[in-house]
Amino acid sequence: MTQMPMGAVPKKKEEKMKLFRKPNKNLFRQMKKNYSAYLFLLPKLILFTLFVAIPVVWAFILSFQKYKVFGSEFIGLKNYIEVFQSDAFWIALKNTLLFTVVTVPFGVISALVLSTLIFELGKLSQSLFRSAFYLPTVTSMVIIAMVWRWMYNYDFGLFNYVLGWFGVGPVNWLGQSNTALWALIIMQCLIPFGVGIIMYLASMGSISQSLYEAARMDGASKFKQWIHITIPLLKPTTLYLVLLSTIGSFQVFTQIIMMTGGGPGSATETLVHLIYKTGFRDFDFGLAGAQSVVLFVIILIFSVIQFRVLRHDE
Amino acid sequence: MKKKPLDRLNKFIIFALLSIFAVVSLLPLYWVFSTSLQLSSYQSMDMERPVSYVDSNPPKMYPMGIPLYFEHWKGEREAKKAGDAELEAYHQAQMDHIVSNTFGSFKSLFKKHDVGKWFFNSLYIAVVVTVGILLIDSMAGYVLAKKRFPGRNLIFWIIISTMMIPGQVTLVPLFIMVGNLNLMDTHWALILPDLSMVFGVFLMRQFMYSIPDELLEAAKMDGASEWRTFWTVVLPLAKPGLAALGIFTFMNVWNSFLWPIIVLNTAELYTLPVGLKTLQDANLASFKLLMSGAAVAAIPMIIVFILFQRYFVQGLTLGGVKE
Numbered sequence: 001m002t003q004m005p006m007g008a009v010p011k012k013k014e015e016k017m018k019l020f021r022k023p024n025k026n027l028f029r030q031m032k033k034n035y036s037a038y039l040f041l042l043p044k045l046i047l048f049t050l051f052v053a054i055p056v057v058w059a060f061i062l063s064f065q066k067y068k069v070f071g072s073e074f075i076g077l078k079n080y081i082e083v084f085q086s087d088a089f090w091i092a093l094k095n096t097l098l099f100t101v102v103t104v105p106f107g108v109i110s111a112l113v114l115s116t117l118i119f120e121l122g123k124l125s126q127s128l129f130r131s132a133f134y135l136p137t138v139t140s141m142v143i144i145a146m147v148w149r150w151m152y153n154y155d156f157g158l159f160n161y162v163l164g165w166f167g168v169g170p171v172n173w174l175g176q177s178n179t180a181l182w183a184l185i186i187m188q189c190l191i192p193f194g195v196g197i198i199m200y201l202a203s204m205g206s207i208s209q210s211l212y213e214a215a216r217m218d219g220a221s222k223f224k225q226w227i228h229i230t231i232p233l234l235k236p237t238t239l240y241l242v243l244l245s246t247i248g249s250f251q252v253f254t255q256i257i258m259m260t261g262g263g264p265g266s267a268t269e270t271l272v273h274l275i276y277k278t279g280f281r282d283f284d285f286g287l288a289g290a291q292s293v294v295l296f297v298i299i300l301i302f303s304v305i306q307f308r309v310l311r312h313d314e
Numbered sequence: 315m316k317k318k319p320l321d322r323l324n325k326f327i328i329f330a331l332l333s334i335f336a337v338v339s340l341l342p343l344y345w346v347f348s349t350s351l352q353l354s355s356y357q358s359m360d361m362e363r364p365v366s367y368v369d370s371n372p373p374k375m376y377p378m379g380i381p382l383y384f385e386h387w388k389g390e391r392e393a394k395k396a397g398d399a400e401l402e403a404y405h406q407a408q409m410d411h412i413v414s415n416t417f418g419s420f421k422s423l424f425k426k427h428d429v430g431k432w433f434f435n436s437l438y439i440a441v442v443v444t445v446g447i448l449l450i451d452s453m454a455g456y457v458l459a460k461k462r463f464p465g466r467n468l469i470f471w472i473i474i475s476t477m478m479i480p481g482q483v484t485l486v487p488l489f490i491m492v493g494n495l496n497l498m499d500t501h502w503a504l505i506l507p508d509l510s511m512v513f514g515v516f517l518m519r520q521f522m523y524s525i526p527d528e529l530l531e532a533a534k535m536d537g538a539s540e541w542r543t544f545w546t547v548v549l550p551l552a553k554p555g556l557a558a559l560g561i562f563t564f565m566n567v568w569n570s571f572l573w574p575i576i577v578l579n580t581a582e583l584y585t586l587p588v589g590l591k592t593l594q595d596a597n598l599a600s601f602k603l604l605m606s607g608a609a610v611a612a613i614p615m616i617i618v619f620i621l622f623q624r625y626f627v628q629g630l631t632l633g634g635v636k637e
């Protein structure tokens with residue numbers, strides 16, 4: 001078991017205590033002895049420091065500054081006040097929230113249902129459907145957005161044509177402010193959540209069959225087994241998927257810039273698109289920095305809430 | 315266990331249901347290819363004006379060039395039999411037109427637009443980053459999993475904690491930094507930040523735990539240097555992990571969009587996704603051309619997916635394992 005990650009935990013504590021007790025000489029001796037380990041880490045550490053660590057710290061500093069090429073000045077919370085006082089931010093937040101609140105549950109639940117159905121089938125059909133549902137996930141969102149813009153075309157689009165079968169008249173999906181956001185939401189819902197399906201299938205495979213046999217003995221129906229055995233045991237996977245897709249959903253951007261540009265008006269403005277516009281169209285770096293810190297905090301809050309709600313009941 | 319007929323019926327219903335969903339989910343991808351090969355101008359003898367099957371209502375569900383080509387091919391043979399040279403020439407001309415029109419948008423993509431260059435840029439950047447990440451992250455993951463040295467846990471937790479921070483937070487500082495380093499509008503501006511992604515360190519560390527310590531000890535006994543041990547013992551054992559990480563890195567870099575549109579301004583340097591955006595901005599309504607561009611960008615990922623499907627599944631389930 002010592003090779004497992006879990007086994008490393010007690011050793012970690014031991015090590016720390018040693019560091020505190022023994023004088024620094026020992027520390028240096030240990031570092032010297034293990035110099036090759038540091039050399040192995042060096043490339044990643046340099047890259048990480050330059051392009052991750054420094055920018056992260058800098059982002060927080062920037063959000064309190066008015067950026068100028070030579071000598072930025074600290075302006076306290078002014079950027080944050082401007083963020084919260086602008087209508088654009090609240091509209092973007094509202095749109096992003098609506099997008100998330102609809103697409104995340106839909107994606108996760110549909111992945112659960114689809115993988116339950118797939119799991120019932122034989123090995124060959126399983127891998128066939130797994131591929132069919134995962135393939136759209138490996139395709140770039142740029143491509144998916146381009147083809148959906150074409151499918152949403154008012155005159156010749158596939159979407160209006162199919163709706164016509166059901167007697168729904170042609171709709172200018174992306175061109176009207178009351179349908180544009182919903183068009184993006186529908187599109188997101190119709191892209192299968194491939195990651196979810198693969199992970200659910202893997203987790204379902206690791207549930208012990210004896211549980212189901214016991215339930216069958218007690219005369220529980222398939223549906224009851226699903227509700228009382230499968231779903232509770234998949235909870236860790238569900239938590240992971242909800243977190244993953246919420247984080248992804250808060251960062252929705254590619255569809256926006258490729259399909260609507262945030263319009264019409266600001267009907268499809270989202271947080272990341274707003275950050276992009278503020279930072280790289282208006283070049284207001286301080287304000288964009290503050291917006292991105294706010295985005296980070298929102299994602300963090302959501303993650304913590306979801307973690308609290310969905311984690312194992314103890 | 316014996317199969318009940320009801321079971322078989324159930325399975326059939328499930329199969330049918332899933333097939334419908336699968337068709338819906340694959341339809342957009344099909345539509346990319348179908349539109350890219352759709353006939354955009356065609357005029358037969360009995361038509362007054364040429365028609366476009368791209369802009370047609372109701373939409374044509376498959377490239378119309380296929381049945382029309384077949385028709386003219388039959389017509390040509392009949393004309394030959396009847397000895398009507400004029401008619402034969404007409405059918406031949408139509409067939410040539412259908413072929414050149416069907417594939418015409420691909421030709422113009424590579425001739426008039428820089429798609430060939432964008433494709434090459436995307437490919438070489440993705441390959442460079444993937445190879446770099448595999449080497450750098452497996453080195454880091456190896457020592458973080460297998461060596462004990464002061465600061466090991468601190469380094470690991472600092473690196474991992476940044477996985478929680480969304481990429482947009484660092485956009486502006488990275489932009490300023492890339493400007494200061496004089497890397498703006500170069501491929502280094504894409505490669506260096508991509509090489510700094512931390513997910514691989516996490517993944518490789520998880521993977522390296524499963525390598526038995528005894529093998530490393532044995533290599534040490536034989537007098538192998540640290541680097542030799544890593545190169546000849548550790549890396550071969552980590553192959554499945556490397557494959558998974560490699561594929562995900564390649565996919566992420568190939569599809570990456572937000573950062574490249576910020577730092578790239580020169581058409582020659584564009585990657586495919588950036589190029590496709592400018593292509594769309596300049597040809598908003600030429601859907602055949604746009605879908606051809608989309609097809610060019612989609613094909614490599616589809617091939618990679620079909621070839622390495624196994625590792626996609628492996629990578630996802632590995633990455634999801636939380637300590």
